[in-house]
Amino acid sequence: MDVFHMDLKFLVVLFTCIGLVSCRCESGEVTVSSYPKPPFPKREIIKFKQPFMDRPAVMYGIKMIDSAYNKNTRADVKLLWVRPEAFSILMKSAYDSHLYGLGVSWMACL
Template identity: 60%
Template sequence: MDALLIVAGICCCIGCATSAMCQSGELEFFSYPESPFPQQRTIKFKRPFNDRPVVMYCMRMIDSHYNLNTRANIRLLWVRPERFSLRITAAHDSQLYGLGVSWMACP
């Protein structure tokens, strides 16, 4: 069974979708010394859903400059039965070099 853990505003998906009805995955973005953000990514499901699924996502890893604020924004832009889109940005003076996102979609 999957569990979603939220600690101090950061959530982590523990496990992965094991139900035949749910799908899950991970995204990773890395670049050094330049930040790869903003990023927009469209994720295609292995099997399309019959209707628009519910998509849960969370930050699972972050790599940032040690001497600056660490702020990231992950936004779900849209969801369709066959795919969804995420946008990831760094705020103001934050310098992000990497970010990992876990996601799970269920009908």
């Protein structure tokens, strides 16, 4: 591939990851579950294996949901704060939902 025809985003990632700028990612999962009493809302603090040099970008998504069969299924996950050594998320059911379990996958990169 000719360097002059590469997408700008690709070049930024390339230069970042070859050592011109620090590049590191860490990923994981957090799951909260309890039956018969729903455990939500639940705040979780996730500590990184090694602190980042600065505050990383954190991406997350729901990977598992366990809800009552006769109720609506609504979940809410919010990123509360991010620091170089950890971040916090809030997992909760929304409105009239009865959630018994919620799993979140995440990735933090700098």
